[in-house]
Amino acid sequence: MDMRGNGNRRGKWLQIVALLGMAAALWGCGNGGDAASTATGSASQSSTAVSKSAFVSLVPSGDGGLIIQGNNMNGVAGIALTINYDSSVLAAPTVTQGGLVAGSVMATNTQYAGTIKLAIVSNTALSGNGEIAAVSFATVNGTGNASLASVELIDGSGAAVP
Incomplete structure (x- = not known):
């Protein structure tokens, strides 16, 4: 019996479950607290959340x-x-x-002032470096603070990327 089809279905199922979990966290958790008390970086400085191998940076676009x-x-x-x-x-x-x-599925929540939540799931694993997303603001009155409050990365099986 060829099990490759079951493995592919299992991987897709895990990705769907991971997306649903991310979406639930994205919309079900309110605004994540008082943004004024948790913002620690500056839009004029980089903010980075690091894992052992992959990492995400927040960089001002100018x-x-x-x-x-x-x-x-x-x-x-x-x-x-x-x-x-x-x-x-x-x-x-x-x-x-x-x-x-x-080509990935992306969901965002910008409903609460001071907080942006973003979830992305791909059918195939990402590779290398590049732009995940760009954030623009309709109103910019000076230099504002911005920071990565949390970052979670998962692999194709739904396991955390260290």
């Missing part, structure tokens, strides 16, 4: 926006992250999918 950069993303098939920003300076964020995750 126009008041942010680039979410993925580095050494080999084997990563799912990303869930939260960005906190200073809502007294930055408002109405828009998130655009980047080239590194082109």
